[in-house]
Amino acid sequence: MRIAVVRETRAGETRVALVPDLVPRLVGLGHEVLVEPGAGLGALHADEEYAAAGAVLDERAVEAADLVLAVQPPDVGTARRIRRGAALVAFLAPGQELGLVADLRELGVTAFAMELVPRTSRAQSMDALSSQSLVSGYRCAIVCAGLLRRFFPLNMTAAGTVPPAQVVVLGAGVAGLQAIATARRLGAVVKAYDVRAAAAEEIRSMGAQAIELDLPTLDGAGGYAREMSEERAALQRELLAPYVAAADGLITTAAVPGRTAPVLVTAAMVEAMRPGSVVVDLAADSGGNVEGSVPGEVVRLGHAQVWGGRNVPAQMPGPASRLYAQNVVSLVELLTVDGALAPDLGDDILDACCVTADGVVRHEPTRALLEEV
Known part of the structure; x- marks a missing residue:
């Protein structure tokens, strides 16, 4: 599976969705990690660190990826570069980003919102809200x-x-x-x-x-x-x-x-x-x-x-990125079976945090808001 790490575009966002230290963990599982050049600079991670860890620097990482990793909701341009059938993991703020959710639905992207990961014992390693709150x-x-x-x-x-x-x-x-x-x-x-x-x-x-x-x-x-x-x-x-x-x-x-x-x-x-x-x-x-x-x-x-x-x-982009990346990698491991993207939407964790899949909005509160628009 090809996994892309995006360069964040939101003003003031310095974090990155994957730190170099965790690249070998994904590569060891058989995945190819593609990183947009400059993605880690805000968190003080140079492109050379990613390359040394086994990632491939690629300006077109998003277009090539089966799974896209981000921190903030991607902008319209980035979202529309995600290929049909691919998946996205990020903080999505679905209630505030209705236009993005509608785009992801129409593009056939399976999108998972990190803020919707349930606070259960089994999901602790994926609980990005808690890890980022610790930093805050x-x-x-x-x-x-x-x-x-x-x-x-x-x-x-x-x-x-x-x-x-x-x-x-x-x-x-x-x-x-x-x-x-x-x-x-x-x-x-x-x-x-x-x-x-x-x-x-x-x-x-x-x-x-x-x-x-x-x-x-x-x-x-x-x-x-x-x-x-x-x-x-x-x-x-x-x-x-x-x-x-x-x-x-x-x-x-x-x-x-x-x-x-x-x-x-x-x-x-x-x-x-x-x-x-x-x-x-x-x-x-x-x-x-x-x-x-x-x-x-x-x-x-x-x-x-x-x-x-x-x-x-x-x-505090260094520790915040490291903690968030740990959460993301744990979720990626749940999303994959034998190295392939195969999310089981019957799983209680994935069911809770899945916003769009198969051309529909699965997250009920967001779907209700879209119907009001």
């Missing part, structure tokens, strides 16, 4: 420490004692827990909150204090939280306001794929923070947890700096 959570804590003009850890010196920074993390999924762990390693005192019942114990296991509000929990399917009513959201913001006001750094990480991020913190709550405070909104790209945050910018609300995340994993 770490990056958020580093950004917060970098913007905050004070020490994170306690310092006791002959000149006196400098108290540690107080950090609050809202959302304790993969990204939130990594933000907690990183802030704790840097020496901050961390408090955190999540609407899910199991989160309090996970927060405490990271060495942070779990914020407990007198509110019902909102556990949902697949490890995600259920959507909350506006009445509950308003009460939650009211109860969280004192914790936000007392924080030197606030990190918000609450997001669910395919849905607008919940507003956890109002502008008024940020304006009540002390001079020099820092807010890091990881969810700015999907609507924002913090009212007034702007993706890719640092804005000022009251006395606080508010950093809005934009494609945060791409800000």
Whole structure:
């Protein structure tokens, strides 16, 4: 089977779908790996590294491939270069990329969306959402420490004692827990909150204090939280306001794929923070947890700096690409039988993440959206 690795075209995307270290794993299975020249440059992988690992550099890799690997949804030009009957693996954002989905359907491409891989034990090695959230959570804590003009850890010196920074993390999924762990390693005192019942114990296991509000929990399917009513959201913001006001750094990480991020913190709550405070909104790209945050910018609300995340994993392209490539290769192994592309769409993992196949849209929510257009 010929497997193509595309050169990403989206602005700001630095990741690559396959790193040189994993090329031998695919070649060892009998596949030929074709890489578009320059595909790995954003992640600091030169063309020569791919060639040395056994890949073939080919400007027409996509046209020749049985399977195309990408990070972001391909642009129209790239999608229409995929030959009929071939397969595509990428983050596809099918609910937002309806035109692309329609093209893939008409082109007869079997498309798999990495963000739709189910969060089950069997699919853990393919869970790209979790691997990229790990990168994002770490990056958020580093950004917060970098913007905050004070020490994170306690310092006791002959000149006196400098108290540690107080950090609050809202959302304790993969990204939130990594933000907690990183802030704790840097020496901050961390408090955190999540609407899910199991989160309090996970927060405490990271060495942070779990914020407990007198509110019902909102556990949902697949490890995600259920959507909350506006009445509950308003009460939650009211109860969280004192914790936000007392924080030197606030990190918000609450997001669910395919849905607008919940507003956890109002502008008024940020304006009540002390001079020099820092807010890091990881969810700015999907609507924002913090009212007034702007993706890719640092804005000022009251006395606080508010950093809005934009494609945060791409800000650490080396580890993000390595983790994503591991996820992709694990999925490729599931897609193939005896070296040939033979996806079993009856498999629970492939059934969940397959968006198009055999000229139809298999992903029900996306199909419903296309029918409304």
